[in-house]
Amino acid sequence: MTDATLPSPVASPELQARLATRRSAPAQALGDPGPSAAELETILTLGARTPDHGKLFPWRFVVLGRDSRAGIAAQLEPLADRQPDPRKARAVLAKLTAPPVTVLVVSTPDEGHKVPVWEQELSAGAVCMNLEHAANAFGHAASWITDWYSYDADAVALFGVGAGERIAGFIHMGAAAEPLLERPRPDLAGKVERRP
């Protein structure tokens, strides 16, 4: 529906607390249960509710089930051998295969459009973050991963990502098998400039 009146933001200490403590999980430590099919439908809907200049919706989702990921990972193994560190390149495939639910976010910019490609790609990144928030809102941990197979042309093709498209990220969702540990956060003093 367009032109519908939406509620204005209301102060939510609960949401503030969630944002203050949100944290990605290690993808390889994500296990069952993941989002149900119904939850995932809503998570995708919430993820797609993201700003984009020009209403181009310059991204698409591929929901990759475990079987698909296992099959692709088997095909990625020989490609891992030509990476600078083949052992590590093989090891990180566990991040792709372990989680119960994975959404591949593909950036699909329209290069001929007056909205710069950079802005279209930023929108795809924002979608990735919103998917994480949405998964968290359903009580699932999440992880945004790219890894080498997002950049190797042969690997990318295995995921059905075509010419002119790029992988924005794999958003993995599930239950974290280990506690989420805080990591260093930026010192805002060095990041924020205030002008009168």
Ligand SMILES: Cc1cc2nc3c(=O)[nH]c(=O)nc-3n(C[C@H](O)[C@H](O)[C@H](O)COP(=O)(O)O)c2cc1C
């Ligand atoms: C665009 C992007 C790509 C990422 N790719 C990887 C990756 O390939 N491997 C990895 O272990 N983590 C990857 N991460 C995740 C981060 O390393 C890390 O989990 C995340 O920044 C933690 O942030 P948080 O503590 O605020 O949740 C990626 C994150 C982003 C935003």
